[in-house]
Amino acid sequence: MGFWKSLFSTSDRLSAPVKIQQEGRGAIAAEPRIVFSVDRELDLYELEELCDAVGWSRRPLRKVRKALQHSFLVVSMWEERPARRRLIGFARATSDHAFNATIWDVVVHPQFQNKGLGKALMKYTIKKLKSEDISNITLFADPQVVEFYRRLGFLLDPEGIKGMFWYPD
Numbered sequence: 001m002g003f004w005k006s007l008f009s010t011s012d013r014l015s016a017p018v019k020i021q022q023e024g025r026g027a028i029a030a031e032p033r034i035v036f037s038v039d040r041e042l043d044l045y046e047l048e049e050l051c052d053a054v055g056w057s058r059r060p061l062r063k064v065r066k067a068l069q070h071s072f073l074v075v076s077m078w079e080e081r082p083a084r085r086r087l088i089g090f091a092r093a094t095s096d097h098a099f100n101a102t103i104w105d106v107v108v109h110p111q112f113q114n115k116g117l118g119k120a121l122m123k124y125t126i127k128k129l130k131s132e133d134i135s136n137i138t139l140f141a142d143p144q145v146v147e148f149y150r151r152l153g154f155l156l157d158p159e160g161i162k163g164m165f166w167y168p169d
């Protein structure tokens with residue numbers, strides 16, 4: 001966790017590679033680092049690969065493109081090396097642009113899970129929403145990740161409020 005933390009860059013745009021000083025070692029230029037972006041022009045095939053990696057069912061790319069275009073915020077997380085960068089995390093939010101936002105499609109590539117990166121991705125997403133003066137952030141948690149969101153401060157059924165769903169027959 002400490003290692004990854006030292007590599008986080010929370011700039012909106014991918015910044016130029018910098019030398020990274022690691023404990024007990026000299027400055028290393030070629031070490032990978034983790035960066036965030038809010039650029040919504042993503043390679044949809046790369047995003048699909050990421051979603052495939054966690055076993056999500058495929059969605060029509062034209063609908064994914066539309067969803068990204070119409071999202072309020074699109075956050076991607078990258079492992080950046082001098083020669084290439086790789087999409088390793090993603091989240092997006094829809095919003096009324098005033099009071100409410102709902103976070104969707106939170107994912108970290110399995111090779112990068114359990115290192116604090118999901119938490120960093122969520123914190124970055126929340127920070128961005130707060131900077132837009134959004135005060136009410138909601139999400140729908142799969143049962144196996146309720147605890148992940150709870151640790152980030154999300155409440156389950158606050159004051160008894162229940163999420164309700166309508167599906168076509």
Ligand SMILES: CC(C)(COP(=O)(O)OP(=O)(O)OC[C@H]1O[C@@H](n2cnc3c(N)ncnc32)[C@H](O)[C@@H]1OP(=O)(O)O)[C@@H](O)C(=O)NCCC(=O)NCCS
Pocket residue numbers: 054105106107108109112113114115116117118119120140141142144145146147148151
């Ligand atoms: C859920 C997910 C985004 C978490 O990402 P991650 O990088 O593994 O999470 P982190 O390492 O940042 O974990 C942060 C904290 O949450 C805990 N945590 C992570 N996943 C958890 C889980 N499934 N259940 C309970 N706790 C969990 C960690 O132990 C850690 O606790 P700590 O702060 O006390 O150390 C990732 O597992 C994932 O992409 N899963 C598949 C897709 C998915 O289910 N998305 C959510 C859809 S609602």
